[in-house]
Amino acid sequence: MGLFVQxxxxxxxxxxxxxxxxxxxxxxxxxxxxxxxxxxxIYMIGAFVGYFALTTFNLPFGVSxxxxxxxxxxxxxxxxRVAYRPxxxxxxxxxLITAIGVSLxxxxxxxxxxxxxxxxxxQIFPNMPLDFFGIKISIPQIIVFLTSVALMIALNFLVQKxxxxxxxxAVSQDKEAASLMGIDTDRIISLTFAIGSxxxxxxxxxxxxxxxxxxxxxxxxxxxxxxxxAVLGGIGxxxxxxxxxxxxxxxxxLVTALxxxxxxxxxxxxxxxxxxxxxPSGILGxxxxxxx
Amino acid sequence: xxxxxxxxxxxxxxxxxxxxxxxxxxxxxxxSGKMPAYYSGxxxxxxxxxxxxxxxxxxxGIAGQFSLGHAxxxxxxxxxxxxxxxxxxxxxIVALLCGGLAAAFIGILIGLPTLRLKGxxxxxxxxxxxxxxxxxxxxxxxxxxxxxxxxxxxTTTIFWVEAIAIITVIVTINLMRSTHGRALLSIRxxxxxxxxxxxxxxxxxVFAFATGAFFAGIAGGLFAHIMGYIAPKxxxxxxxxxxxxxxxxxxxxxxxxxxxxxxVLTVLPEALRGFAQxxxxxYSAMLIMMMLFRPQGLLGTRELKVSDVFKFxxxxxxxxx
Numbered sequence: 001m002g003l004f005v006q007x008x009x010x011x012x013x014x015x016x017x018x019x020x021x022x023x024x025x026x027x028x029x030x031x032x033x034x035x036x037x038x039x040x041x042i043y044m045i046g047a048f049v050g051y052f053a054l055t056t057f058n059l060p061f062g063v064s065x066x067x068x069x070x071x072x073x074x075x076x077x078x079x080x081r082v083a084y085r086p087x088x089x090x091x092x093x094x095x096l097i098t099a100i101g102v103s104l105x106x107x108x109x110x111x112x113x114x115x116x117x118x119x120x121x122x123q124i125f126p127n128m129p130l131d132f133f134g135i136k137i138s139i140p141q142i143i144v145f146l147t148s149v150a151l152m153i154a155l156n157f158l159v160q161k162x163x164x165x166x167x168x169x170a171v172s173q174d175k176e177a178a179s180l181m182g183i184d185t186d187r188i189i190s191l192t193f194a195i196g197s198x199x200x201x202x203x204x205x206x207x208x209x210x211x212x213x214x215x216x217x218x219x220x221x222x223x224x225x226x227x228x229x230a231v232l233g234g235i236g237x238x239x240x241x242x243x244x245x246x247x248x249x250x251x252x253x254l255v256t257a258l259x260x261x262x263x264x265x266x267x268x269x270x271x272x273x274x275x276x277x278x279x280p281s282g283i284l285g286x287x288x289x290x291x292x
Numbered sequence: 293x294x295x296x297x298x299x300x301x302x303x304x305x306x307x308x309x310x311x312x313x314x315x316x317x318x319x320x321x322x323x324s325g326k327m328p329a330y331y332s333g334x335x336x337x338x339x340x341x342x343x344x345x346x347x348x349x350x351x352x353g354i355a356g357q358f359s360l361g362h363a364x365x366x367x368x369x370x371x372x373x374x375x376x377x378x379x380x381x382x383x384x385i386v387a388l389l390c391g392g393l394a395a396a397f398i399g400i401l402i403g404l405p406t407l408r409l410k411g412x413x414x415x416x417x418x419x420x421x422x423x424x425x426x427x428x429x430x431x432x433x434x435x436x437x438x439x440x441x442x443x444x445x446x447t448t449t450i451f452w453v454e455a456i457a458i459i460t461v462i463v464t465i466n467l468m469r470s471t472h473g474r475a476l477l478s479i480r481x482x483x484x485x486x487x488x489x490x491x492x493x494x495x496x497x498v499f500a501f502a503t504g505a506f507f508a509g510i511a512g513g514l515f516a517h518i519m520g521y522i523a524p525k526x527x528x529x530x531x532x533x534x535x536x537x538x539x540x541x542x543x544x545x546x547x548x549x550x551x552x553x554x555x556v557l558t559v560l561p562e563a564l565r566g567f568a569q570x571x572x573x574x575y576s577a578m579l580i581m582m583m584l585f586r587p588q589g590l591l592g593t594r595e596l597k598v599s600d601v602f603k604f605x606x607x608x609x610x611x612x613x
Contacts, residue, residue, distance in 0.1 A: 035412060083580055083584070087583070090588075091587065092411070092412070093358065094540070094588070095583075097537060097540045097541075098580055098584065101580040102580060104575070108573045108575075108576055109573055112569055220529075224419075224529070228420070263427065263431060265427050266427035266431075269420035269421070269424050270420075270424060273417055273421065273424075276417050277405055277408075280409060
């Protein structure tokens with residue numbers, strides 16, 4: 001029982017990182033129906049920005065985190081403007097291939113600039129486990145979980161309560177009608193990329209805090225799994241992405257502890273297929289009726 | 293003039309003749325031993341990639357079912373045929389066929405439930421299944437896990453690869469022109485309309501999936517017997533992406549497009565070898581550029597015909613596409 005609860009704690013910390021990445025996927029997919037394959041690499045860039053801010057420039061953690069959100073946000077907007085916007089009217093597969101191309105480009109530039117060797121992420125918080133009735137929770141885990149939850153609350157406020165959020169929801173519901181209502185859809189799409197990328201950048205720093213090793217290809221697998229989380233929760237739904245991310249993190253840490261870490265990836269994708277077959281719209285997604 | 297157009301349509305058959313001639317010349321160079329091993333190696337991989345691309349084009353381009361798990365089928369074919377060659381020592385062609393059939397069987401098994409999904413969801417489900425196949429191989433004892441399978445007889449020759457690539461292309465082109473192919477095209481264009489016309493869409497979709505998986509399995513078998521060593525990392529998600537990129541770049545639904553794109557994309561990274569570390573950066577930048585300026589792929593859904601070549605050289609009459 002102790003092991004089980006312990007794994008739930010680990011799973012929640014990992015899951016909150018998946019949730020942060022999944023939010024970017026779900027928002028972008030909700031607004032332009034694109035699986036943004038480059039999103040996992042933006043998360044990697046976030047980790048590296050955090051790394052350089054903390055080590056080379058010796059900035060405090062808070063400033064580093066802000067920088068690690070700001071630079072990926074600009075990068076995300078740039079990618080959307082240069083690579084995706086010219087293809088707005090093209091078949092979705094062309095945009096998907098472009099996204100794969102962007103992903104490969106970022107990865108290979110990162111290998112070129114940062115070298116392919118893994119680097120140790122600086123330990124900012126003492127890795128001291130606190131004991132709660134026999135369950136050990138480390139300080140980094142608490143920080144990661146709390147920061148993620150704070151970011152998600154901020155996002156929810158932005159999307160539900162502000163005018164920009166209202167415009168974002170309108171564009172994802174019906175792009176044409178939104179533009180007829182005077183919403184600059186291109187600007188909103190750009191903003192969506194910025195917000196999603198900023199969250200991914202934050203996730204990059206968070207992962208550096210718990211698993212202190214970063215390298216240029218670190219974004220591939222978490223990117224895929226975060227997308228799976230987004231589908232799991234219902235793609236296009238923001239609370240769905242948070243829930244999906246947490247479920248993914250929990251499943252992974254439980255499978256690792258109870259079965260074997262080598263089966264972890266198979267279980268994650270197996271979960272996806274079961275969900276797709278039983279309820280393709282995801283746990284919290286709305287099922288849309290298909291028009292003939 | 294009418295006679296001219298009639299003549300043009302018969303030129304189409306010459307594309308096979310022209311490529312056969314080209315192959316003959318290549319083989320003559322090969323047999324004479326004047327070709328360095330480096331080039332014959334590239335030719336072998338080019339042939340395998342042609343089989344993979346054409347078979348994926350059958351699923352993605354002709355039937356319009358967006359699959360991202362082709363490397364999984366390739367892995368099944370590779371491992372089944374390699375294990376047969378190692379432990380049972382059956383003849384090479386039997387091992388290859390068994391690999392293909394195993395992949396086709398798994399294709400049917402996977403296809404039946406997942407092909408109910410559409411578009412991006414199908415893509416993600418097939419991606420997931422491809423990864424599951426890889427993880428299962430990683431965890432089985434008989435496949436030796438991550439260490440990989442060694443000691444596979446290196447029986448694949450360029451001739452085998454060429455012959456099977458040609459057979460794959462002929463089968464796919466003929467399939468496209470048959471009742472089955474027409475049904476698949478109609479599903480691609482409008483699934484609901486196709487169903488209304490009395491086409492059993494599930495049957496045809498699973499059929500396309502299984503046929504594509506069969507050829508991918510054969511390609512996997514060829515790959516295993518050319519390398520002599522296979523490991524799960526040879527068949528990861530990036531391999532599926534690589535094949536998809538070839539198909540999309542050549543033009544979804546265009547068989548000749550797939551062949552042209554395979555040749556371009558196999559030669560391109562080799563040609564860029566001089567740039568060493570910038571190679572992959574240039575490759576991905578070119579990929580983005582090509583998609584930005586020609587999103588429908590090199591050939592779109594058109595097929596390269598000999599008559600086009602004649603038209604091109606006879607001063608560019610109006611094209612009717």
